Amino acid sequence: MKRQMLVTLLLSVMIALLGIGIIVPVVPVLAVSLGASGLSLGLIIAAFSFSRTILQPLVGSLSDRWGRKGFLLSGLLVYALVGLLFPEATSVVNLVAIRALHGVGSAMIVPVAMAYVSDMAPIGQEGRYMGMLNIAIFAGIGGGPLLGGVFTDLWGMAAAFYAMSALSMLALLLVLFQMPALEGREQKKPPPALRSALASMLRRQRTRGILLARMSTMIIMVPTMAFLPLLMHQWFAASGRQIGVVIACRTLVNALLQTPGGRLADRFDKVVLLRAGCLIISMVICLVPLAINFWWLLLLFVVLGTGEAIIWPVLGALATEEGRSYGQGTMMGVFSLAMSSGVLLGALVAGISSDLLGLRWSFVFIGVMVLVLSILAAGQIRSGGPLPVQGVAGGA
Numbered sequence: 110m111k112r113q114m115l116v117t118l119l120l121s122v123m124i125a126l127l128g129i130g131i132i133v134p135v136v137p138v139l140a141v142s143l144g145a146s147g148l149s150l151g152l153i154i155a156a157f158s159f160s161r162t163i164l165q166p167l168v169g170s171l172s173d174r175w176g177r178k179g180f181l182l183s184g185l186l187v188y189a190l191v192g193l194l195f196p197e198a199t200s201v202v203n204l205v206a207i208r209a210l211h212g213v214g215s216a217m218i219v220p221v222a223m224a225y226v227s228d229m230a231p232i233g234q235e236g237r238y239m240g241m242l243n244i245a246i247f248a249g250i251g252g253g254p255l256l257g258g259v260f261t262d263l264w265g266m267a268a269a270f271y272a273m274s275a276l277s278m279l280a281l282l283l284v285l286f287q288m289p290a291l292e293g294r295e296q297k298k299p300p301p302a303l304r305s306a307l308a309s310m311l312r313r314q315r316t317r318g319i320l321l322a323r324m325s326t327m328i329i330m331v332p333t334m335a336f337l338p339l340l341m342h343q344w345f346a347a348s349g350r351q352i353g354v355v356i357a358c359r360t361l362v363n364a365l366l367q368t369p370g371g372r373l374a375d376r377f378d379k380v381v382l383l384r385a386g387c388l389i390i391s392m393v394i395c396l397v398p399l400a401i402n403f404w405w406l407l408l409l410f411v412v413l414g415t416g417e418a419i420i421w422p423v424l425g426a427l428a429t430e431e432g433r434s435y436g437q438g439t440m441m442g443v444f445s446l447a448m449s450s451g452v453l454l455g456a457l458v459a460g461i462s463s464d465l466l467g468l469r470w471s472f473v474f475i476g477v478m479v480l481v482l483s484i485l486a487a488g489q490i491r492s493g494g495p496l497p498v499q500g501v502a503g504g505a
Contacts, residue, residue, distance in 0.1 A: 130253015
């Protein structure tokens, strides 16, 4: 039963995120065609992160109490609807609203999927199990931009959005008919209330460090995903296929290396691995403005994917360990909130710095910012002490 659930969950997540990845190279181009500035592009991305950020802890906590399958189905239904709404957008305001709805759907998918996997992960194998989930995530997101570029070149931007809707419905049907509900997990006591769990997380230095690390490593997502198509158009007059290849290569390398990355996370010092991975990604972001052609940029993004393949299983394993104290749904909801906060911060910083400094210096600024924050986070994790033996007390 556990194996069937895991396979179905991973396949569903991959299909859903393949649909999301398809629109990655298309949304910025659509936004610019509707008159978006650099700051407007940041706001479009921020709208997604804002709605997702607000809802993720609540959804995660409720999934600990009510079960996870219903939330997963609802999120996939929202994704399908969003794919149909994008081609109908006629203004930047429309895009901001659609992306906000998109964030609502994401809040019901990503943290719930992470909680599912965390529930199934045996002690000592957290990195391996989170690595498998990351493979599904990055295989979907990584393969999507390549397909999105091809669809756009052949049939126009609307085709990419309709493909997203169709793939989301496919994932919904797979979960509905093939995945048994994981309701009412046998728990010796009910999970702590969200307010109580959040207070405990903020008091504990190790948990704060994990959340700061997750936030800081997500700041790069906007410049390396949403702004990259504009960068390649301006510098190299790149085609949709070339943009898709660069984005897909980074995420597919990340996916391919998740299995060895998960094993490293289970066997070696997680803080050392975290520091190494953060140094790699920060250096790559700072070097992006020096890329002189498509091939150099492709090489940099391969290295970026390698650095992220070190970071993601480490942080997933650390969050899973903490989740045994707070409830996996609650922990993964807050962990995903940190992810969304990083994207939100990155969107605002990238948008403002791009307008003030230009695209090139925006990448350097963000690379330095990520390095500083990740060093602080690793220090907090290291000095936060060992994992508590007992969970936090339940709250009202």
